[in-house]
Amino acid sequence: MANPIGPQDGPVAVTxxxxxxxxxxxxxxxxxxxxxxxxxxxxxxxxxxxxLNAMNATGAGSVTLHTCDLTVAGAxxxxxxxxxGVFHAAAEMGNLVGSTPQKVYDGGLTATRLLLDSLKKAxxxxxxxxxxxxxxxxxxxxxxxxxxxxxxxxxxxxQRREGSTWDMDTVARNREVAYAMxxxxxxxxxxxxxxxxxxxxFGVCPCHVIGPLLSATHQRPWAWQTRIGDMLEGYGHxxxxxxxxxxxxxxxxxxxxxxxxDNANGDRYNLVAADESGLMPQDAVQAILRRLYPGIGIxxxxxxxxxxxxxxxxxxxxxxxxxxxxxxxxxxIRDNADSLLxxxxxxxxxxxxxxxxxxxxxxxxxxxxxHTYPAIDPALRKELEAxxx
Ligand SMILES: NC(=O)c1ccc[n+]([C@@H]2O[C@H](COP(=O)([O-])OP(=O)(O)OC[C@H]3O[C@@H](n4cnc5c(N)ncnc54)[C@H](OP(=O)(O)O)[C@@H]3O)[C@@H](O)[C@H]2O)c1
Numbered sequence: 602m603a604n605p606i607g608p609q610d611g612p613v614a615v616t617x618x619x620x621x622x623x624x625x626x627x628x629x630x631x632x633x634x635x636x637x638x639x640x641x642x643x644x645x646x647x648x649x650x651x652x653l654n655a656m657n658a659t660g661a662g663s664v665t666l667h668t669c670d671l672t673v674a675g676a677x678x679x680x681x682x683x684x685x686g687v688f689h690a691a692a693e694m695g696n697l698v699g700s701t702p703q704k705v706y707d708g709g710l711t712a713t714r715l716l717l718d719s720l721k722k723a724x725x726x727x728x729x730x731x732x733x734x735x736x737x738x739x740x741x742x743x744x745x746x747x748x749x750x751x752x753x754x755x756x757x758x759x760q761r762r763e764g765s766t767w768d769m770d771t772v773a774r775n776r777e778v779a780y781a782m783x784x785x786x787x788x789x790x791x792x793x794x795x796x797x798x799x800x801x802x803f804g805v806c807p808c809h810v811i812g813p814l815l816s817a818t819h820q821r822p823w824a825w826q827t828r829i830g831d832m833l834e835g836y837g838h839x840x841x842x843x844x845x846x847x848x849x850x851x852x853x854x855x856x857x858x859x860x861x862x863d864n865a866n867g868d869r870y871n872l873v874a875a876d877e878s879g880l881m882p883q884d885a886v887q888a889i890l891r892r893l894y895p896g897i898g899i900x901x902x903x904x905x906x907x908x909x910x911x912x913x914x915x916x917x918x919x920x921x922x923x924x925x926x927x928x929x930x931x932x933x934i935r936d937n938a939d940s941l942l943x944x945x946x947x948x949x950x951x952x953x954x955x956x957x958x959x960x961x962x963x964x965x966x967x968x969x970x971x972h973t974y975p976a977i978d979p980a981l982r983k984e985l986e987a988x989x990x
Pocket of ligand 1: 617618619620621622623640641642643649669670671672690691692693694732733734735806807808809810811819821824825
């Protein structure tokens with residue numbers, strides 16, 4: 602039976618609160634009256650947490666900071682005690698010093714096992730929302746295939762490319778497979794545990810998340826919001842196809858899930874483009890930025906050519922079941938760019954043609970830069986380096 606919660610029922614906890622998505626979850630919850638226990642790795646690191654404390658002044662709810670490390674058993678025992686809901690958005694993304702693909706895997710499933718031990722010990726938590734990823738949804742399929750919430754990344758796994766096979770040997774060396782596998786395995790684990798222990802668990806599966814940065818620390822490598830920053834600075838990236846969701850919608854959805862009386866344990870929600878206007882090749886993102894910020898060099902595709910249309914998926918369940926009114930992709934792009942400019946995190950260059958691509962080296966370095974990403978698969982690193990040389 603559905604067991605929805607609301608701010609009047611008790612406090613909630615958010616893991617990964619200092620992160621890009623976690624910060625928006627905390628903000629949305631405080632605005633809607635919740636008492637939020639914000640879990641961060643180091644509450645004393647003010648550069649990373651000051652924006653969370655400031656949220657106390659912005660809504661009907663409140664926020665307190667708690668230092669907890671995902672990799673430590675019992676780390677959430679105290680903070681989860683008395684909580685009615687947990688939003689689990691912390692993860693080892695592979696961009697920390699010393700990251701490896703295996704740590705990315707363990708930072709998902711192994712860490713979530715420890716976290717659920719704390720949650721079960723608390724005995725008060727009725728609903729858990731796990732931030733999974735579209736990486737747990739997209740599977741090998743023909744171009745243009747439309748994915749839904751019934752899609753799982755381990756479908757058609759025999760069609761995976763060499764070097765990307767779905768097994769633990771690949772996890773040890775390939776960050777992308779480690780990330781997708783840990784998201785799938787963790788989702789299935791939390792649904793099974795919830796079923797066995799009398800609480801409800803839900804998964805959200807976001808694709809390319811962009812939108813405003815709430816802290817300067819959210820300009821992180823291999824994060825889509827940072828790639829928008831590279832474009833503003835005139836850095837040209839390899840081609841890709843975007844499936845855009847606004848970070849504010851990722852946050853609001855999580856609150857709507859716990860408040861919904863019509864969902865049940867195991868329900869998952871794709872967080873993707875609202876419609877065709879949020880599905881676009883990268884040069885369309887570039888065109889929007891050029892229109893919004895005329896007169897500066899906006900980086901686009903490093904080399905010309907078509908992008909493979911995918912992944913294709915559209916918001917459905919979050920609209921029909923939860924009533925989310927999604928923001929447009931253009932709003933997400935604009936507010937992402939405006940926040941980077943407001944934080945002083947990007948330096949623009951005058952002149953519309955003043956951007957770096959094949960045959961036009963302006964000496965610009967990428968802040969999204971995959972080459973320095975600690976947990977990246979060496980073969981992928983080489984491929985990206987070659988493509989950008
Ligand atoms: N951004 C996207 O496009 C996207 C798309 C799909 C899914 N997701 C998922 O969304 C979640 C949040 O991602 P994000 O983009 O917000 O990334 P993020 O900004 O890097 O946030 C991740 C947070 O995890 C925390 N963390 C890492 N290791 C930890 C540990 N050992 N103990 C406690 N906390 C730890 C970090 O906390 P501190 O800041 O305190 O160090 C960090 O703030 C992740 O699960 C990610 O897989 C993101």
